[in-house]
Amino acid sequence: MSDRVPSSVEEAGFVFVDPAAYADEDYFHRACALLRKESPVHWVEGPGFNPFWAITKSADIFDIEARHQIFLNEPRPVLGSEVDDARRQQNGDMLRTLIHVDDPEHRQLRNVTAEWFLPKNLSKLEDVLAGFAKRYVDKMAEMGTQCDFVRDIAMFMPLNVILSILGLPESDYPRMLKLTQELFGGLDEDMQRDGDPAAIIEVIQDFFVYFTKLTQDRRAVPTDDMASVVANAMIDGQPLTDMQTISYYVITATAGHDTTASAMAGGLLALMENPDQMERLKNDPSLMNTAVDEMIRWVAPVKHFMRTATEDYEVRGTTIKKGQSVLLSYPSGNRDEDAHPDPFRFDVGRSPNKHLSFGFGVHYCLGAMLARMELKALFKELLPRLKHAELAGDPKWMKTIFVGGLKTLPIRYEVTAG
Numbered sequence: 001m002s003d004r005v006p007s008s009v010e011e012a013g014f015v016f017v018d019p020a021a022y023a024d025e026d027y028f029h030r031a032c033a034l035l036r037k038e039s040p041v042h043w044v045e046g047p048g049f050n051p052f053w054a055i056t057k058s059a060d061i062f063d064i065e066a067r068h069q070i071f072l073n074e075p076r077p078v079l080g081s082e083v084d085d086a087r088r089q090q091n092g093d094m095l096r097t098l099i100h101v102d103d104p105e106h107r108q109l110r111n112v113t114a115e116w117f118l119p120k121n122l123s124k125l126e127d128v129l130a131g132f133a134k135r136y137v138d139k140m141a142e143m144g145t146q147c148d149f150v151r152d153i154a155m156f157m158p159l160n161v162i163l164s165i166l167g168l169p170e171s172d173y174p175r176m177l178k179l180t181q182e183l184f185g186g187l188d189e190d191m192q193r194d195g196d197p198a199a200i201i202e203v204i205q206d207f208f209v210y211f212t213k214l215t216q217d218r219r220a221v222p223t224d225d226m227a228s229v230v231a232n233a234m235i236d237g238q239p240l241t242d243m244q245t246i247s248y249y250v251i252t253a254t255a256g257h258d259t260t261a262s263a264m265a266g267g268l269l270a271l272m273e274n275p276d277q278m279e280r281l282k283n284d285p286s287l288m289n290t291a292v293d294e295m296i297r298w299v300a301p302v303k304h305f306m307r308t309a310t311e312d313y314e315v316r317g318t319t320i321k322k323g324q325s326v327l328l329s330y331p332s333g334n335r336d337e338d339a340h341p342d343p344f345r346f347d348v349g350r351s352p353n354k355h356l357s358f359g360f361g362v363h364y365c366l367g368a369m370l371a372r373m374e375l376k377a378l379f380k381e382l383l384p385r386l387k388h389a390e391l392a393g394d395p396k397w398m399k400t401i402f403v404g405g406l407k408t409l410p411i412r413y414e415v416t417a418g
């Protein structure tokens with residue numbers, strides 16, 4: 001629990017460019033609360049970053065995301081350093097995933113798997129998810145009375161789900177786990193490859209090598225996995241380019257992994273810190289749907305996305321000029337007093353719960369339904385078997401400015417055998 005307080009709105013605005021600020025959630029939320037009150041459309045000129053407007057009110061984020069013809073993902077979908085921006089301007093994006101593109105390319109690409117992510121297809125996965133959940137709660141029981149819930153449990157279940165969906169062999173899972181962590185943890189010295197932020201380029205190259213082979217294999221012998229859908233898809237009568245197929249696998253493998261793992265670990269911590277809510281959910285499992293959405297609101301594993309204006313647009317009396325970028329702060333929107341009654345209360349029965357953790361509009365998270373199903377499967381298995389849980393050390397948060405959450409959650413517990 002940090003008692004650090006920002007001394008001014010200027011200082012508060014720097015949380016978005018400071019990976020360490022996200023690792024101090026109390027400070028981060030204090031800074032966002034100040035911005036929502038004093039400067040909800042706030043110009044940030046952080047050292048080493050090209051400037052942008054930070055948008056911290058929920059209604060403004062929804063409004064901007066809804067206007068996808070004015071606010072584009074290209075050329076700056078995610079905040080990167082000045083150096084990253086310059087490199088991208090010179091060489092283009094190393095990957096062109098769904099989040100890097102706008103209509104009409106975006107719609108065409110999204111359509112490739114949109115059906116695959118529909119409830120009627122995903123419902124076939126219920127048993128697979130229940131199986132993974134049992135496997136990991138059994139693992140907790142086997143480990144005895146203590147584990148690091150992030151590193152031993154939460155990191156693995158979503159990765160297994162994604163990789164089994166993509167159809168990769170289990171023997172490759174450890175390699176994918178390491179690569180996705182290196183990709184997203186690029187700003188945290190414990191997660192970086194060789195402790196070197198520049199090694200991110202090698203990480204992306206490794207993804208390329210691995211996934212090029214996957215496309216070749218699935219074109220030669222299609223199976224019923226998602227990789228086969230992508231490898232054999234046609235847009236305007238043409239197969240996807242190597243860049244498009246690889247980008248598709250990378251976005252699925254990465255977007256569906258650390259995000260869901262963070263929601264699981266942060267969800268458990270929130271239940272432990274709010275024992276009345278833990279008891280309420282245990283006693284009334286019909287609250288599982290609202291509880292899972294509350295965990296996702298609470299954690300907001302994706303810290304922001306960005307958009308760039310194609311014309312002048314006014315937000316709360318401030319003009320976003322054509323060519324300027326906005327950073328949409330999802331964790332801030334999720335704690336906005338005007339959008340959520342008592343937003344700092346963790347309430348497993350919260351309804352309605354119009355949170356922003358999955359974004360909104362045409363880029364709304366493709367895996368939202370799957371992520372919810374995974375969390376439900378895990379907590380449905382865990383809670384009836386969890387007789388006791390307490391912290392066995394200080395939880396630590398990842399230093400990041402994009403995707404993240406708990407890096408370690410040491411717990412002491414009693415879990416019954418399955």
Ligand code: HEM
Pocket residue numbers: 065098099110162251252255256257259260263296300301302305356357358359360361362363364365366367368370371
């Ligand atoms: C709790 C877990 C998750 C969170 C918090 C999350 C959050 C997000 C957010 C905020 C976006 C951008 C939305 C926007 O720009 O408006 C997004 C996009 C996306 N997510 Fe997720 N996600 C999660 C899990 C997953 C899973 C499990 C998958 C897939 C297996 C997935 C696949 C994607 C894809 C493909 C996109 C790009 C969609 C597009 O640009 O059209 N996500 N996600």
